[in-house]
């Protein structure tokens with residue numbers, strides 16, 4: 001599916017809409033250049049999941065695990081940002097493999113290219129965001 005958004009809010013809303021169709025065990029990868037809108041999309045996911053905390057780019061702590069409200073079928077949401085990663089071993093060391101594909105967890109991975117050998121063992125939903133101009137983005141989901 002291809003979507004064009006003209007504001008950050010539209011990308012956020014697309015994230016929200018996408019979250020409604022996710023199940024535990026799902027892994028989303030988000031690629032696209034710096035400032036493309038990967039985190040904006042993920043903030044939309046988080047709101048749909050009922051996460052009240054502000055979702056920020058976890059660049060500095062790499063991985064952030066959120067617990068969903070008890071009313072949700074999905075129990076945990078893991079946000080990973082691999083931009084600063086030097087090797088896939090770093091995410092193995094912090095326990096990513098416990099979460100990737102876990103039945104009650106949804107994972108969203110920014111800069112998945114950095115951990116390609118790890119990720120390729122899993123079935124993923126791939127989201128690619130390109131900057132068309134100013135506030136316009138092309139979002140391809142497959």
Ligand SMILES: Nc1ncnc2c1ncn2[C@@H]1O[C@H](COP(=O)(O)OP(=O)(O)OP(=O)(O)O)[C@@H](O)[C@H]1O
Nearest residue numbers: 005006007008011034035036037038039040135137
């Ligand atoms: N249509 C749009 N969709 C998403 N973001 C947009 C759009 N138009 C403008 N923006 C702006 O682009 C920026 C996207 O930032 P965001 O942190 O989501 O990027 P990112 O892809 O996560 O980058 P990084 O690789 O640095 O983590 C925000 O400042 C947002 O307001």
Ligand SMILES: [Mg+2]
Nearest residue numbers: 038039057110
């Ligand atoms: Mg980001």
